[in-house]
Amino acid sequence: MNQKYRLKFHLMPPKGWMNDPNGLCFYKGLYHVFFQYAPSGPCAYERYWGHYTSPNLVQWKYEGIAIRSDCAWDRNGAFSGCAFTDDGMLELFYTGNVEEEGDYDYIRAGRGANVIYLCSEDGIHFGEKKLLLTNADYPSDYTCHVRDPKVWKEGNTYHLVLGGRKADDTGAILHYCSKDKMQWEFREEIGAEENFGFMWECPDWFVMDGQQLLMCCPQGVEREEYCYQNPHQVGYWIVPLRETGAAPVSSQCKKTVEPKQFRELDKGFDFYAPQTFLSSDGRRILYGWGGVSEMDSEYRNTPIIEEGWQHSLTVPRELTLVHGVLRQRPIEELKELRYDEQNIAGGITDVGADAFDLEIVCTRNRIDAHSQKSGTDTGNETLCRHSGMEIQLSEDVLLRWENGVFVLKFLNDSGCGRKERKAKIAELRNIRILKDVSMLEIYINDGEYVFTARYFPRDPVHTVLRLQGCSGATLWKMKAMEVDFSNAEECSE
Numbered sequence: 001m002n003q004k005y006r007l008k009f010h011l012m013p014p015k016g017w018m019n020d021p022n023g024l025c026f027y028k029g030l031y032h033v034f035f036q037y038a039p040s041g042p043c044a045y046e047r048y049w050g051h052y053t054s055p056n057l058v059q060w061k062y063e064g065i066a067i068r069s070d071c072a073w074d075r076n077g078a079f080s081g082c083a084f085t086d087d088g089m090l091e092l093f094y095t096g097n098v099e100e101e102g103d104y105d106y107i108r109a110g111r112g113a114n115v116i117y118l119c120s121e122d123g124i125h126f127g128e129k130k131l132l133l134t135n136a137d138y139p140s141d142y143t144c145h146v147r148d149p150k151v152w153k154e155g156n157t158y159h160l161v162l163g164g165r166k167a168d169d170t171g172a173i174l175h176y177c178s179k180d181k182m183q184w185e186f187r188e189e190i191g192a193e194e195n196f197g198f199m200w201e202c203p204d205w206f207v208m209d210g211q212q213l214l215m216c217c218p219q220g221v222e223r224e225e226y227c228y229q230n231p232h233q234v235g236y237w238i239v240p241l242r243e244t245g246a247a248p249v250s251s252q253c254k255k256t257v258e259p260k261q262f263r264e265l266d267k268g269f270d271f272y273a274p275q276t277f278l279s280s281d282g283r284r285i286l287y288g289w290g291g292v293s294e295m296d297s298e299y300r301n302t303p304i305i306e307e308g309w310q311h312s313l314t315v316p317r318e319l320t321l322v323h324g325v326l327r328q329r330p331i332e333e334l335k336e337l338r339y340d341e342q343n344i345a346g347g348i349t350d351v352g353a354d355a356f357d358l359e360i361v362c363t364r365n366r367i368d369a370h371s372q373k374s375g376t377d378t379g380n381e382t383l384c385r386h387s388g389m390e391i392q393l394s395e396d397v398l399l400r401w402e403n404g405v406f407v408l409k410f411l412n413d414s415g416c417g418r419k420e421r422k423a424k425i426a427e428l429r430n431i432r433i434l435k436d437v438s439m440l441e442i443y444i445n446d447g448e449y450v451f452t453a454r455y456f457p458r459d460p461v462h463t464v465l466r467l468q469g470c471s472g473a474t475l476w477k478m479k480a481m482e483v484d485f486s487n488a489e490e491c492s493e
């Protein structure tokens with residue numbers, strides 16, 4: 001089949017459907033990326049765990065399907081979950097989704113949400129599934145939407161968080177503790193003081209530079225002009241550090257977080273359900289799903305659905321915390337795929353490659369409160385305030401920064417219904433654009449802001465770049481990652 005829009009340096013399904021990254025880890029010399037997988041078609045509903053491995057995050061092997069929804073506890077889907085490797089095995093925790101037959105709404109009744117466990121010595125072959133938690137183990141004021149376990153260890157205690165939807169249609173996180181990973185005791189709920197969405201999915205919980213972060217995906221937060229523009233949200237809170245290694249308590253103290261303190265991770269159209277893990281050298285790395293649920297969005301991926309596949313992950317992004325704000329930047333390893341470096345000063349260039357990495361240094365693009373007030377504009381600042389910065393990719397996409405607002409705009413139907421995303425950015429220092437055939441990842445100010453978006457340019461090879469208001473740019477063409485698909489026949493079902 002002609003697959004004009006297949007990606008070169010993003011992980012995508014061998015065929016069919018992909019959503020969330022799952023079970024990310026480094027184990028016995030290999031990186032493991034599992035993912036929500038429906039091999040039977042680009043819009044199919046079965047949910048398995050597909051499995052990729054890599055020694056270095058740029059050469060990959062598709063290992064086949066690691067988890068099938070083949071037992072009573074997960075018969076309607078092996079939903080999202082995590083890997084845990086601290087005890088010398090590759091252990092997986094995931095949600096077994098069960099939908100009872102009958103006349104149910106599947107929110108308040110008719111759905112089972114089981115936490116299931118399985119483990120592997122070699123990282124490829126997994127043993128028997130064990131049932132750890134069922135609906136009966138969740139507090140009684142929850143609906144049946146509870147899922148996506150993330151597990152970690154502090155001292156002698158194991159911790160597990162789940163995302164949930166409460167009976168009053170507010171989202172929250174459930175936190176459990178255990179001494180042996182098998183018996184879990186409820187410890188606390190973490191919710192918002194004011195309404196902040198009806199369901200929180202895919203939690204992650206980790207410590208960076210002595211700060212504790214809670215990441216999750218609240219659904220149903222009201223859209224605002226400069227934030228929460230996607231159908232569902234993704235972001236994080238810095239939460240007060242708890243004492244580590246404390247014994248589990250069963251008091252139901254509710255820990256609250258403030259919606260105002262929530263910081264979005266990505267401002268683009270196609271980003272959801274991220275998870276993080278530690279690389280072999282201790283970097284905190286994030287993968288997101290480079291897509292959103294089409295049921296809730298007004299944009300589509302029709303051209304790739306016609307090619308028999310849908311969605312991908314983002315590139316792996318290294319996280320750093322600078323003054324309490326997470327920065328994301330494509331991992332260094334991706335630079336190995338660069339070739340054919342060119343410096344482009346401005347004006348117009350035809351890239352002549354369907355995948356590229358473009359680093360742009362911006363002219364002093366800054367709103368200067370002092371010069372605005374006093375009217376003493378000079379040089380660059382005047383230029384910038386009046387002409388701002390503009391980058392155009394062929395006739396398809398415009399990036400514009402003007403008066404402290406950054407806009408990503410689709411100029412034609414290459415966005416398949418995607419129109420515009422905006423962010424308030426007072427000062428623009430640099431922009432990095434990863435363009436991978438039909439995927440764009442735009443990193444602003446060293447990754448303080450990121451926009452991820454799919455698009456389907458009529459001619460993915462000849463991107464004509466127009467740069468204005470930038471003091472210099474370096475462009476590299478990007479090679480394809482090596483991916484060994486010799487195990488892919490396994491998904492012909």
Ligand code: FRU
Nearest residue numbers: 020036047079080147201273
């Ligand atoms: C997020 C999500 C998860 C769930 C999975 C099912 O995209 O809805 O909450 O486990 O997808 O595929």
